[in-house]
Amino acid sequence: MxxxxxxxxxxxxxxxxxxxxxxxxxxxxxxxxxxxxxxxxxxxxxxxxxxxxxxxxxxxxxxxxxxxxxxxxxxxxxxxxxxxxxxxxxxxxxxxxxxxxxxxxxxxxxxxxxxxxxxxxxxxxxxxxxxxxxxxxxxxxxxxxxxxxxxxxxxxxxxxxxxxxxxxxLQELDQWVSMEIAKIDSSKRVLITAHDAFGYFGRAYNIEVKGLQGISTMSEYGLKDVSDLVNFIVDRKIQAVFVESSVSDRSLKAVVEGCIKNGHEISIGGTLYSDAMGQEESEEGKYLGMVRYNVNTIVEALR
Ligand SMILES: [Zn+2]
Known part of the structure; x- marks a missing residue:
């Protein structure tokens, strides 16, 4: 209809x-x-x-x-x-x-x-x-x-x-991103977000990525996805996860709560611009600024 x-x-x-x-x-x-x-x-x-x-x-x-x-x-x-x-x-x-x-x-x-x-x-x-x-x-x-x-x-x-x-x-930005991400110790180089938006980012800049939902936010996630991710985070002693500006933060809050219940301290490392950019007038409202903002947020939280 x-x-x-x-x-x-x-x-x-x-x-x-x-x-x-x-x-x-x-x-x-x-x-x-x-x-x-x-x-x-x-x-x-x-x-x-x-x-x-x-x-x-x-x-x-x-x-x-x-x-x-x-x-x-x-x-x-x-x-x-x-x-x-x-x-x-x-x-x-x-x-x-x-x-x-x-x-x-x-x-x-x-x-x-x-x-x-x-x-x-x-x-x-x-x-x-x-x-x-x-x-x-x-x-x-x-x-x-x-x-x-x-x-x-x-x-x-x-x-x-x-x-x-x-x-x-863009080529200059590409080199800058590589240099910045390399500042994170390799054992801590894991990017966890609400959905799998960062696959290409991970491949290009050598950082492991994991999303609670798949590559489309249309797919559902279940309790098992949450508990699997909690186990992964606790196991790897990951210190921060990231919410996305275009996805509800509810799912990741459940992950954070799960970690805390398991005695693992974890924080929300910040909000990343994944499938949409920032406010039009802001730096993050442009692609170059959006990428820089994301990278700075990731490096600061994971280093
Ligand atoms: Zn997406």
Whole structure:
């Protein structure tokens, strides 16, 4: 019933808005799903286009359902960019429909499957949290830059120049993250979060990661998951776990309580930005600042 409703809504919006060019400023409009993507695209296009991000701070993309306002933005977009690999788990049908008449770019298409992490929970699926390996994200940025530079509506020269300079900043950030994480003693280098958002981060920067829930917050966790994680923490004498800004902290509080019951002191090491960035005006509201904030929080709590 709900699906039918969304589809009807989508069709209504699609047919009521003609494919007319776009913004008040006359600039092309690029609509992105996540904040991380919108920020990447702002850096790529500069003043060339208007960039809209649908999912703001604290929004969980796995559970996100498009609003009527989103459908309007999507239907008036010149280009739509989404993450893919089922990150936007409830928007697949909408993208399928829009693909018939819109230019759509998928971030995950930048990477061969050999670079992706296979999902332990869903057979044949891959972990969608690409942005936490900064070097990998830089490949995504380069891919989007090349694709966007080929569109007639944008100035090729400035797009390619912007892409190169942002990509250089990402490579610098990548090296900084490696150096910072290496400051944590290897026996303490374990990152525990509410859901498995940090698989690529762990692989890239040599830190063991564990989430209470799997790679999607759609999956349920049970009492056994909590007690297994408590045993792991007590066994390894881990001193901090981390909540996520886009996931309820209830599950991790149960883990902390379990540890304390078992006589193991543990603290919440801070809130990490996992699937959504910080407030727009803040440093953490940009990808570079978000990564720096996360890394500083992790290093401070685990060192
Ligand atoms: Zn996630």
């Amino acid at each position: 709900k699906k039918l409703f969304i589809l009807t809504l989508l069709l209504t919006v699609l047919f009521s808005c003609q494919n007319s060019p776009t913004t008040d400023s006359g600039k092309p409009k690029i609509v992105c799903t996540t904040g991380m993507l919108a920020d990447a695209v702002v850096n790529i296009v500069g003043e060339e286009a208007e960039v809209v991000g649908l999912m703001g701070p604290g929004v969980d993309p796995h559970l996100y359902k498009a609003t009527q306002g989103d459908l309007k933005e999507l239907s008036s977009a010149d280009v739509i960019i989404y993450n893919g690999l089922h990150l936007e788990g409830k928007m697949g049908e909408i993208f399928e429909k829009l693909a018939e008449r819109k230019k759509i770019l998928v971030a995950a298409d930048a990477l061969p499957t050999s670079k992706l992490i296979k999902s332990a929970d869903f057979q044949g699926a891959y972990d969608p949290h690409l942005w936490f390996d900064v070097a990998l994200w830089s490949k995504v940025v380069e891919h989007l830059g090349i694709e966007l530079s080929q569109l007639e509506i944008l100035d090729k020269g400035s797009i390619l120049q912007n892409t190169a300079s942002y990509s250089a900043q």
